[in-house]
Amino acid sequence: MSIELYALDGCPYCEAVHDALADHGIDYETSWVEALHSERDAVKRVSGQRAVPVLIDDERGVTMSESENILTYIEQTLATDR
Known part of the structure; x- marks a missing residue:
């Protein structure tokens, strides 16, 4: 899957x-993380920080955090490519 959401x-x-992903019919995979920041090693490996959400778009080589940035990316990039 090219879109993954932590x-x-x-x-x-x-x-x-x-x-937003569902509303635009974008296929994605969710990786659920632990509630404790100290246990979010997978998120840290891919994004350099432990906060979520984190969106990874392998096809475009994009890894981003901050929900507002992700929502903008969905609207301006992923939704328009459909």
Whole structure:
């Protein structure tokens, strides 16, 4: 899968990203992370930090964090490529 989302269950910022991807019919895979920041090693490996959400678009070589940035990317890049 070329789109992967690192997310925390119950995180409102992660839910907003999930909703945007679903609303645009974009296929993606979710990697659920632990609630404790200290246990988010996978997120740190891919993004350099432990906060979520983190979106990875392998096809375009993009890794990004911050929900507002991700939502903009979905609207301006992923949704327009469909």
